[in-house]
Amino acid sequence: MxxxxxxxxxxxxxxxxxxxxxxxxxAVTTRANDFEMQLLDAKKKGVxxxxxxxxxxxxxxxxxxxxxxxxxxxxRQVLSLMEYPELIEKAPQAFAPDAIARAKRLLDAGFLTGxxxxxxxxxxxxxxxxxxxxxxxxxxxxxxxxxxxxxxxAAVRHMLSLMVRSDKKIGVMTPTPQYPLYASLLAxxxxxxxxxxxNEETGWAxxxxxxxxxxxxxxxxxxxxxxxxIINPNNPTGNILSVECMQxxxxxxxxxxxxxxxxxxxxxxxxEDGTKFVSFRKVAHxxxxxxxxxxxxxSFHSVSKGFLGECGxxxxxxxxxxxxxxxxxxxYKMTSIALCSNTxxxxxxxxxxxxxxxxDASYELYQKERNDIIxxxxxxxxxxxxxxxxxxxxxxxxxxxxxxxxxxxxxxxxVIEAAKAAEMPPDTFYALKLLExxxxxxxxxxGFGQREGTYHFRITFLPPEDQIDTVVESIKxxxxxxxxxxx
Amino acid sequence: MxxxxxxxxxxxxxxxxxxxxxxxxxAVTTRANDFEMQLLDAKKKGVxxxxxxxxxxxxxxxxxxxxxxxxxxxxRQVLSLMEYPELIEKAPQAFAPDAIARAKRLLDAGFLTGxxxxxxxxxxxxxxxxxxxxxxxxxxxxxxxxxxxxxxxAAVRHMLSLMVRSDKKIGVMTPTPQYPLYASLLAxxxxxxxxxxxNEETGWAxxxxxxxxxxxxxxxxxxxxxxxxIINPNNPTGNILSVECMQxxxxxxxxxxxxxxxxxxxxxxxxEDGTKFVSFRKVAHxxxxxxxxxxxxxSFHSVSKGFLGECGxxxxxxxxxxxxxxxxxxxYKMTSIALCSNTxxxxxxxxxxxxxxxxDASYELYQKERNDIIxxxxxxxxxxxxxxxxxxxxxxxxxxxxxxxxxxxxxxxxVIEAAKAAEMPPDTFYALKLLExxxxxxxxxxGFGQREGTYHFRITFLPPEDQIDTVVESIKxxxxxxxxxxx
Numbered sequence: 001m002x003x004x005x006x007x008x009x010x011x012x013x014x015x016x017x018x019x020x021x022x023x024x025x026x027a028v029t030t031r032a033n034d035f036e037m038q039l040l041d042a043k044k045k046g047v048x049x050x051x052x053x054x055x056x057x058x059x060x061x062x063x064x065x066x067x068x069x070x071x072x073x074x075x076r077q078v079l080s081l082m083e084y085p086e087l088i089e090k091a092p093q094a095f096a097p098d099a100i101a102r103a104k105r106l107l108d109a110g111f112l113t114g115x116x117x118x119x120x121x122x123x124x125x126x127x128x129x130x131x132x133x134x135x136x137x138x139x140x141x142x143x144x145x146x147x148x149x150x151x152x153x154a155a156v157r158h159m160l161s162l163m164v165r166s167d168k169k170i171g172v173m174t175p176t177p178q179y180p181l182y183a184s185l186l187a188x189x190x191x192x193x194x195x196x197x198x199n200e201e202t203g204w205a206x207x208x209x210x211x212x213x214x215x216x217x218x219x220x221x222x223x224x225x226x227x228x229x230i231i232n233p234n235n236p237t238g239n240i241l242s243v244e245c246m247q248x249x250x251x252x253x254x255x256x257x258x259x260x261x262x263x264x265x266x267x268x269x270x271x272e273d274g275t276k277f278v279s280f281r282k283v284a285h286x287x288x289x290x291x292x293x294x295x296x297x298x299s300f301h302s303v304s305k306g307f308l309g310e311c312g313x314x315x316x317x318x319x320x321x322x323x324x325x326x327x328x329x330x331x332y333k334m335t336s337i338a339l340c341s342n343t344x345x346x347x348x349x350x351x352x353x354x355x356x357x358x359x360d361a362s363y364e365l366y367q368k369e370r371n372d373i374i375x376x377x378x379x380x381x382x383x384x385x386x387x388x389x390x391x392x393x394x395x396x397x398x399x400x401x402x403x404x405x406x407x408x409x410x411x412x413x414x415v416i417e418a419a420k421a422a423e424m425p426p427d428t429f430y431a432l433k434l435l436e437x438x439x440x441x442x443x444x445x446x447g448f449g450q451r452e453g454t455y456h457f458r459i460t461f462l463p464p465e466d467q468i469d470t471v472v473e474s475i476k477x478x479x480x481x482x483x484x485x486x487x
Numbered sequence: 488m489x490x491x492x493x494x495x496x497x498x499x500x501x502x503x504x505x506x507x508x509x510x511x512x513x514a515v516t517t518r519a520n521d522f523e524m525q526l527l528d529a530k531k532k533g534v535x536x537x538x539x540x541x542x543x544x545x546x547x548x549x550x551x552x553x554x555x556x557x558x559x560x561x562x563r564q565v566l567s568l569m570e571y572p573e574l575i576e577k578a579p580q581a582f583a584p585d586a587i588a589r590a591k592r593l594l595d596a597g598f599l600t601g602x603x604x605x606x607x608x609x610x611x612x613x614x615x616x617x618x619x620x621x622x623x624x625x626x627x628x629x630x631x632x633x634x635x636x637x638x639x640x641a642a643v644r645h646m647l648s649l650m651v652r653s654d655k656k657i658g659v660m661t662p663t664p665q666y667p668l669y670a671s672l673l674a675x676x677x678x679x680x681x682x683x684x685x686n687e688e689t690g691w692a693x694x695x696x697x698x699x700x701x702x703x704x705x706x707x708x709x710x711x712x713x714x715x716x717i718i719n720p721n722n723p724t725g726n727i728l729s730v731e732c733m734q735x736x737x738x739x740x741x742x743x744x745x746x747x748x749x750x751x752x753x754x755x756x757x758x759e760d761g762t763k764f765v766s767f768r769k770v771a772h773x774x775x776x777x778x779x780x781x782x783x784x785x786s787f788h789s790v791s792k793g794f795l796g797e798c799g800x801x802x803x804x805x806x807x808x809x810x811x812x813x814x815x816x817x818x819y820k821m822t823s824i825a826l827c828s829n830t831x832x833x834x835x836x837x838x839x840x841x842x843x844x845x846x847d848a849s850y851e852l853y854q855k856e857r858n859d860i861i862x863x864x865x866x867x868x869x870x871x872x873x874x875x876x877x878x879x880x881x882x883x884x885x886x887x888x889x890x891x892x893x894x895x896x897x898x899x900x901x902v903i904e905a906a907k908a909a910e911m912p913p914d915t916f917y918a919l920k921l922l923e924x925x926x927x928x929x930x931x932x933x934g935f936g937q938r939e940g941t942y943h944f945r946i947t948f949l950p951p952e953d954q955i956d957t958v959v960e961s962i963k964x965x966x967x968x969x970x971x972x973x974x
Binding site for chain 1: 505520550580597780801
């Protein structure tokens, strides 16, 4: 009916939803999806697609298996056995004995993929996670402090819901640039995002004095800062914190009374020689009980990153240190409202934290697959960053960790004008043109936050090694033509 | 440090989290989980548990496979192949040809369980869902109107987030009793729950006049009712709506300008002869375009219920009719913030909406497994309700659909007093005592909402057939002793 006035419209729905932004899957990615469908359709019909590229290269998101990274054999053997345990009898020869043993262990503990687990995740899996954390950090971890979730994103959502309240201006400090999950959830939940800048000139290092400055500015505006988000290794910059810097951050949290939200999902993605990941809970613990017992730390981890890249399985957890039982009870309730995280993600998590050990049948293959992926990621990171750095107008920090580069690009005044005319930020304009010209999908820096007048984009270095040269050549060719056009 | 004052405490965290309640996994279930751990521990150590029962019978939640319902073979074969496609070569004899064909079809369409899918779910699976809906209702369904989510719960959460806003008193009408997901999400999101009573005396029928009464009362209090939740078949009561009643509900939505949230997750769980499920979109469509084009309908479905009971896989969807593109774009963004629903849940959904067809290798087995489950559920529903009805003080409506009974129980004054002394609602007191005496876990009616002075509990009829007698005998024995104690 043409005269029907809809109940739900932009002006009647929740205004917080309208202001939330999530550029990782924003306008550029939506366009990329349309192109992918167009290519598929043309292929099916056997006609030309009309596009100047044959496939979309999704460099917008850390989605390794979409870019041909192979899953680890052990993990997939365990998953298939858990889904169809009859295979243990029907086709034992198709599986490594330790994969069968792992499936039996979980089945014997009452873990069935078809049932809701306990709200926080199955107790056997939480115990394995606790053992992993204890071994990593060198001191114990209570399995009851762990909440398994549908990816780390859901854990972040729960934690922010718990802390932010609409009757007060509650601030959560986030880096600039930041992973847009934080900004979008804070927008949805009425929290105040308090940005602290990372220093691009020193490879996006965190400058502790900036934390104080941002905190004081927010406080002067009546914002009560309650939490500090640290992403380490950093997304999108790849920076890895030194232990000294982490100690300063911990002292800041104690002095200012803010909860530390440690986004440590890239803990296995470390590429720089001599650098290694250390968790915040270990650093805090090593500073002594006087420090450790005075800081509330929530640490996030995921099966989507590292060398697994099991993004679609949506496995994640948050582990809490020094939280009051009354607060943990509320978090438990929030996980209960969603009933439980998906069970398959829990199994993947179990394999990640408790991989094959020396002597196990799958050990050597697992190690080989793992090392091949990590080494290849490292080669691709260095190759792509060197290539991008060699392009005129581009500057790209050394990639120490994570899965992304966040280069800056100098855009001529005519581009800024053209973007204004097209009603979009200049970096979005650039990213869209890059996509239209090459099929390469990146995320505009404005989605992460950047210093006024600077332009960046986030690009994963996940394309297969034999495609990295093509990606580089495509960007180079596109950029030269683009700059010539808008000179 | 004994002098450390925590940042996050009951008095500092989000007060909306504190008031949200979710009794399906509340105090009684937490106690049941503790008992289960105690039993496991005793078994491991080979010592007596000290409890008067050997296992916990989880009748609190519709979790069929926890109560020994077997998963459907076809579905699990497809899942194991999707997780470990090498099995197609390594062990083809272990799989039905159509299970292999299904896995190949999804793989060929670019569906990999390890990758994030499109935010709304993979396009092939959304197309299969659209075809299923079109065939069910007899008129077309647009795959772009479908959003696949981690269980239907996440879809409900997205829809409520979209509609409720903290700057206005937005009401969402829910039945009393209601599935507590709605109340808890409305509490979290600052929505106003506007209850409309179902009529226990007529088997919990929905009385359309009560909708008007509740709407007017809420309006008089300055609440703007924006949506109406209808659960059909109903959870917890098992009632199934007549088409005439559905027509009246649709006319109410149009007259009052409220969005219809149709919770249709139990659409396969129909036990009464001569009764069948009809979707709201079909009824609205059959009323003519004048009606259909004037109502915004969101319909929820899930892989957790029906005859699949694949709860742990967290597969669900919401399908929208007559929503504005600008609103759909916002829903898309919300699904993007969580990246995508878990892919395995999407595969289960695909198998559910597109099961083996006549002539397919798995067809007969699938039909047999399906019919055995549905028939058995029907027998268990009637057996348990008849048995409960025969107990003194109990009244239980005829179970037409869904997975639960919601009997009322008369509690003597001394029980009310004892509950008051224990600082809990009388029905929670009763449910806890039942659990402690028998190991049977049910949900107190106060978690769903009930008329003042009446007491109920929700119990699934999912225990295996050979346990139903034991459950009945246990309840009977417990109840007699309990009443004698508090006479």
